[in-house]
Amino acid sequence: MKVLRLAAPILIFLLVWEIISRSGWVSASLFPAPSRVILALWETIRSGELLTDLRASYLRLLLGLIGGSLTGISVGLLTGRIKIVADALTPLIQLFRPLPPVAIIPLVIVWFGIGESAKVFSIAFAVFFPVWLNTHLGAQQIPQRLLWSASTLTKSRLRIFWRVIFPASLPLIVAGLRTGIAIAFVMVFVAELAGASEGIGYEISTSHLAYRIDRMMAALAVLGASGALADYLFARGITYAYPWLRLSQK
């Protein structure tokens, strides 16, 4: 029943789209029917292009996400808990934060060229800010009594940092990471528009030049589905790794 409830709106949407596209009310080449998009998708799967593109995009995405997240969490915990670090870094971070991450891509290309490092850096840069901000707020808002309790039980600051401050900040870190994942999907697409020879963004870009709207839509559907799947898997993974998070939210 749950699957049906989730699938029903998508199936109805596809059906209406198919009918409109075939009716002749709209240009079939501009709005290809879902059946044509599925055929185009099958074509890219059979030729092996989709797998190559996905592999390239996922690798960039993963490296950028890991780099941006680890830096964001580490810096966020430090700025959230240590005043001198916050005083030193927060004004700098706040200066860069309002920048739209896509705006730095031309600069990144000048610095790193058009290779992989430029794309990974752009994704990591964009992921860093939401992860840092959420971690910073999470670490700042830990109830004082929780820290006092911990300080009566251990004198090890490292132990308090790892076993108390990190998990206490985790609900907001998770929120930051979910935003980071969504932003990473935007950035991988934008980064692949410039100087890529494979990847989902590159596929969309070349299909556009070849006026293959069906292939563009197929690639967009894959990108969208990948984003949704990544978010779902992340949420499931977090619940599995930290079951208390789900219990505390009840």
Place this chain on the structure above:
Amino acid sequence: MRTMQIAVKNLSVSYGELCVLRGIDLEVFRGEFISLVGTSGSGKTTMVNALARFIPADGEINIPGKVGVVFQDYSVFPWMTVYENIAFGLQNGKRSKIAEIVGQHLKLVGLEDRADRYPAQLSGGQAQRVGIARALAPDPDVILMDEPYGALDRDTRERMQKWLLDVWNEDHKTVVFITHDIEEAIFLSDRVLVLNGGRISGEYNIPFDRPRDEDVKFTTEFIALKKEILDRMRLNS
């Protein structure tokens, strides 16, 4: 000869212009259970925070040995299981020794079958017992309890009072118990101190023999003492 466990001289705490504790002198003997009662804003919580050295204070605080603290809220870590909460303060020592101590304390608080549960899966009373077990496990010399039963319903609260007395009877730790409930203070303590306006305004030795049971609360002597302390609190507020 009784040994002094807590010696406080001329303790004062101010938050800016606001003076919360004013020159408090306090002596508590080893193994003594004392309660501090007072109305809201009388300085009870500040007293615990100062004794635990969580906040800066003027005057002398001398508490040799380890101090354990139990709070009303946030006393247990929601991301740790019951077992992990109790084991948190036991990082020094062999794993088997830690498991033994945790096992003893799980038994003491009657939560052997809840060791793998998270605090969100426990009732309020059970969660607070975990907080108390966690404070007791590192074998502190003094336990400070800041309204530990404040968030519990009356029935659970009374069961927890009886349970705490049973636990205390096991090893007679020195306890400083903060509450606004006079009945609770008399039932649990050897001595009750009334805190008002940042000063200790009354001190009462509790004459009831231990072990106590709840019937003592209905004796004329208990009720008279409760009234006397209540009058003292009101007189000063």
